Amino acid sequence: MGRNTRKRRTPLATKIVAGAAALAVGGGGLVWANFYASAHEDHGGHNRTRSAGAQVATIDCPDVGQKIRDVPDRARGEVDGELATMDSQITDAYQRLATTRRAQAGDSQFVQNSILGPLKDRRKAIIDRIQLEINRAGGRADDNLDELAGCQGRPADQQQDGGGQNGGGQDDGQNGGDQNQDDNGNGVAGPVADDFIDINDVQPNSRNSRNGLAADGDGGSTGTFTTDCGVNENNLFNSDNLIAAPGVDNGAHHTHDYVGNQDNDAFSSDEDLANADTSCQNQGDKSTYYWPVLRLQDGTQEFDANDQGGGAEGNIGKILKPAQAELKFVGSQQGDVVAMPKFLRIITGDAKSFTNGDANANTSWSCSGFEDRQVTDKYPLCPEGSQVLRTTNFQSCWDGQNIDSANHRDHMAFVQEDGSCPEGFQAVPQLQVRLAYDIPTPTVENGQVQNPYAVDSFPEQLHKPITDHNDFINVMDENLMNEVVDCINRGEDCQ
Template sequence: MEEIVVKRRNGRPAFALAAAVLAATGALTVTFVSSGGQGTADAGTAATARFVPIQDVRPNVRTPRPGAAASTGRFTVDCGTNGNGKFSPDNPVAQPGIKNGAEHVHDFVGNLAITADSSDADLDASGTTCRNGDRSSYFWPVVRIDRTARDDGRVQRALAQTRPMVVCPSVAERLPAVPAAVRATVDRLLAELDRLNAAANVRMAAGRGRIDSTLDKQVLDALRDRRATTIRGISATITAAGGDRPSLVSLVDCDVSYDGMHAGMHGPAHAGAARVANPRIQCPTVRDRLPGVPRRAVAEVDRSLDELDRQISEAGERLVTSRGQGGAAFVDNAILGPLRAERAAVLDRIAVAIGRQGPRPQGLEALATCTLDRTPAPSTPPAAPSAPAALPEPQGPNFELPGNNGGIVRPAKVLIEYRGNAAGPVVPMPRFLRALTGDAKPTSRGPANARASWTCSGFTDRISDRYPICPAGRQVQRVHDFPGCWDGKNIDSDNHRNHVAFADRTTGACPRGFVAIPQLRITISYDIPREVQIRGQYALDSFPEENHNPFSDHDDFINVNSTRTMNRITACINRGRNCS
């Protein structure tokens, strides 16, 4: 795998510069964009400072020399360019269970059913856009062209009025059936999670009106440790009582959210949007509404809960694939009506299963009806500082969110490659492995995990952390390299990073305790008019505090390749072949 060392025109490493600025300032009061030009309070008004002619970027891509045992093959997958229009502000890898958690829109290719709430079983049962049947999910922030003048002062004004808040995935909504004998204990531990979250938000009050990456890190690190302990306690308690061992590690990590900035960032284009352009199916949660389940009914209730999840995913997939079909009542008659009937039958089975061994739960039938989210969510700040502002839905024909305006540029090509390791053979990825690359929040979390990704076709020997201006006839490209090493045990970790690692940039070897897996690279190419590039009129969707920071580019992946396909990928790579 190539290692990328980004340098500015004066030759100073951009990553080192970013770290030095953070170390010197401790707390940032403005949006920070690496070498992209926002290191000072007024630099955000010069959007073109984030752009660089690609010829001015020095070659900086290093390729480890393959050793005698290197795996040099390559396996490519064609999953299209999101031609079916699966756009979503969910991030099922970094923020599972949190709707609109990304606060910006992603392109999704591959898995059709995936949402923030999808289980592994849902993913496995989904359709896909990939020609070889790969059900994996690949997703990244969209790129937009916005020819209007950007008011970066509005971002700073909105930030000045915002108190950062801690947002955590809901554990209660993701639990399996909880045995009756430990229901009270689990409830107590869930209450402890709420208490930890509230205490963290008290600490975050010190960050009002500014971005303090040091404070954010201190709060999140401490909260992660305490949540991990409590969540392990929940899992152990359920398992010891005869319940199904829940996989909850993905729910440990929380995030600092500047959601309140949305209230001050509604531009005329967004305020005038008449409809939600990316409707989704909304169903009442069930897992957090159940009483303790008699031990003999646990397995049956778990199967029914999984079936409810699959029903929602299948209905969501139908919503995507049937877009534009039928008349005004098509969704109600063809999707929501059948879904209500299916849910009612499963909810009744749950009530019967519990009632055979104890008191039958009442009112579950009220949870059968789902709706289509057709109206924008409110975007005013909350009345109390105990929760972040409600997040708006993407609106209008361009799926816009506050601060993320303009027409979406559909990729001209998306190249998905699984590649080898310079030091030795690779082993198959485990199914449902989660991985991400880059960092969506280098401003509020610091630049340690951020990765430069921008280049132009024909210039792949150089990568920039600024938006490139390409020569005539060349495409703007984003190159996303994922970690190529795995700890051999876990499909996720409490920060979504520690279970995977990048290989050594010089030798290609994996860190001690890690094994090489097929290393994923996604290259996204765009036909963007050159005058748009020169005028600085294209940009990445981003969190509000990042203000389209090109260094906040990122990409996410869940491996849903079949075991057979992953073995084919691995064999191809280890034999030095090029396959598809």
């Protein structure tokens, strides 16, 4: 698969949001002025205040990218670019939502008429272009994509169903109430107190283990291969996404940590990756491992405090590097694994799970010493001396042909309940990423969380823990990949 070889070597672009009487100093970068102001100010009547408190908190748009299947290779770059533009449209609409609370309080149709209606029209135009690009390249675009143009307003505390289809709330926010409608004084939308849970209140072994270890069976390939690539000591950060939005600046709208390959931006080609330096101790591993950073919302002005992907999009505070990053490959319950192809791309988890639903949510959160207690939709409050653990087990079944797919998911699959791969797929080494953080435990008092930590996210995803995700591009040389496979299939533990 070709990649745009034009290189960008400029800092992240800065952005001042239109209409931002919203900029303030103290939390770093963009502070969503009036985000919940109308819910707490006196507008001359109790009922008026309660109604304002029920306003929608975010924008819920169907994920067009997840629904696209038949995209010819020569159209994928254009389609990925169009999808990235749609993400930017949602960000812009969310920023307008966040900075027009007074207008919304005075006009029950403001959100629909001034934000959601125009957003639907812009999305429809892009969907039309996507269909045209697919058809011009010899594919057959889904005629029903137009149905995904419309978005909804959604209260922050409304639960999403697992199906991921238009689970947003009504535009008038009637199901919202005041619960969780608070910014904790950080000036950004989330996390809120309800996003945290005391690890002692998590039931042991309660998390669905569908995406768990692949090598628990006696008859499988039981070896492991661990690669040590550090914890981003070189401070390699950007808000690009080389897999989902190649060739697009700020395609992620949040900042990523990178270990392994040292040439990661939106314009890196496969050749660039192959020729790059690596932070891995084994120099044969030039793979790219990246994930959204965690931040402590303590008022720290980070390097990206005024940049897109950072403070300009609500990702504020001190970036927390993991104290340890364990990158381990394991085998299959049902038999041997085969080598991954070079430049295989895998995305696991879903950066938009709060609005898409939890069908692709995958990261588990826990605390050291409490590893049998795992949660996906809450951040854990760990006791003193215990580290926050963030664990992701990747898909381990490959279709045997493609290093990527139109929606960046269909070429990979999780194992089935018996540990076998779906028909037509074959087992490859499963990547497991375990990140351990030393984080001061936030305190929750009177419905507010003080000094919370949170994963970077798309602005409209409100820093929910369920949006955590992880990305990988295999750039191991052939000899090392064969060594990984042999070690796992022999049942040995190697590094």
